Amino acid sequence: MDNHLFKQYAINPTITDVIDRLGFYEPTAIQQKVIPAVLRGESVIGQSHTGSGKTHAYLLPLFNEIEESKEEVQFVVTAPTRELAIQIHDVVKQVIAYADKTSVWTSKLFIGGTDKKKTIEKLKVMPHVVVGTPGRILDLIEEGALNIHSAKSFVIDEADLMLDLGFIEEVDKILVRADESIQLLVFSATIPERLQHFLKKYLENPNHFRIDEQRLSPETMEHRLVPLRHRSIAEVIFRISETINPYLAIIFANGKDKADELAADLTEKGLEVGLIHGGLTPRERKRVLKDIQGLRYQYIVATDLASRGIDIKGVSHVINAQLPKEEEFYIHRVGRTARAGAEGIAINLYTDEDIALVERLEKKGLSFQSYDVKNGEWQEVKAWNERKKRKKTESDAETEAWRKVKKPNKVKPGYKKKMKYQQQQIKKKLNRNKFKK
Known part of the structure; x- marks a missing residue:
């Protein structure tokens, strides 16, 4: 498959081959915005819906910049849940396999629920790519087993969920140990106020890409x-x-x-x-x-x-x-x-x-x-707003009936009751006439 629509970007032949093998032809809306910005080394805030292709939007350009001769961490991807981290790492492994770099590019998955001692033993050499949950990554950094200061890029995936689950503080502690000039790539469905405070701390004039799909859900x-x-x-x-x-x-x-x-x-x-x-x-x-x-x-x-x-x-x-x-x-x-x-x-x-x-x-x-x-x-069954429409119609009839009630020139005892009775009779008549139509 000729992926010429991806060739508009400054991507090396290895990544072009990966895109071919993935079967991608046309970049998605978020990929069109994110890929060139990441290749330029710029920080990004990306807002897009689930299934929009954002994982490849950041992985493809980040892999494009890997210096395989350096045995050091080159980019870090954090995710709020173990399952999401595993899924991202599966995509990382797929990209490495499709690039035919299995013995050259290295990646490691760091999540809770695994044996920390065994993990540390395997960290004699730093991997090029680190994927994991913030808690376990921070743990390994504090143990002195993992060094991310060499990383040029740092990804925070599902940032608002990270905030909801209480992990944003751990991300903060990790970034303190990173290089000050690190490229930050933040992906989030929403940007709540509390998240904005965090982003302002680390980002100056980032590219903010919001992909508003015209259709809120698939047409199917x-x-x-x-x-x-x-x-x-x-x-x-x-x-x-x-x-x-x-x-x-x-x-x-x-x-x-x-x-x-x-x-x-x-x-x-x-x-x-x-x-x-x-x-x-x-x-x-x-x-x-x-x-x-x-x-x-x-x-x-x-x-x-x-x-x-x-x-x-x-x-x-x-x-x-x-x-x-x-x-x-x-x-x-x-x-x-x-x-x-x-x-x-x-x-x-x-x-x-x-x-x-x-x-x-x-x-x-x-x-x-x-x-x-x-x-x-x-x-x-009747639509949810049928009753509302009916109430509105009843309200309209009531208003019209009051309008037709004759107002007395002189106010006498019991006039309000008489007017109300008159209004009810007119309303009944209006509704009967409407029904006949």
Whole structure:
């Protein structure tokens, strides 16, 4: 494949061959912005959605600059979760293999839950590339086993999740030990206020690339709204499970306590479900992910950690047992499915409290269909805003009726009651006439 659209960048033949073998033809929106900036040695803040190609956006130009003759760390990639670090390191190993540099370019993965003593023993020679979680990388630096002062570039992936999970302080401590002129590449879905303070400390006039996709979710995705009404969440999801046969469905709950409760309720109803949230031990999370890869589960109950920190492949359905409060989180959740052109479906249980979010998402261009499950089948029901429209119509009739009420010239006792009665009679007449039409 001729990747001439990548050849516009000053990339060496080795990396061009890697791009060929990856099967890339045209750079994604984030790659178009990030690759040239990284090649120029500039610092970057990149905002883009999940699955936008950002990992290759920074890895390809960073590998382009590797000086293989130097046995020292040349760039560091940090990620907030062990799973995300493993995924990034898998891409690093793939790039090295496709470059035919397996015996030349070296990389190491440093994450918690592994034997630190054995890790230190293997660090006689510094790797060219370091990938890991901030805690373990900092630990090795403080032990004197890892030296990152030689690194020219430092990547912080999923920075807002790093902040949420409380790891940004460890990143701060690592950067204190790095060269002051290090190139900083920060990737984050959102830039909350607390993160801005951190970025200002290390970045002066960085390139800030925000990739706003016109479509908030893939065109191949369908968004369904299911009213919860008086029913339990587990009851509705169980009914839904009888109508779908997912390859893999992620059921999102707000918080680990709710996820634990829902997983237990669904298990009691006979569904075999996996469970993923930040409260599990590294060993438990590793076991669940292995079971998922082995296709043991059709359903996984998860918190937002699974929408960002862990890449689970083959998701055909996303079920929001509870809708999130923010639009960004909805986009990330549903972004786990309908990837790479595949079809997907997002099923959203909702209450009146969720209407504000639905309205905001519709204003941004998302389209929802209202359904319920009755007698084991999907049935279209009245849209979430039907009642609102009806109330508005009733309100209009009420206003018009008051306008037609004759105001008395002289105020007499009981006039208010008489006017109210008159208004009600006019309103009934208006509504009857409307019905006849």
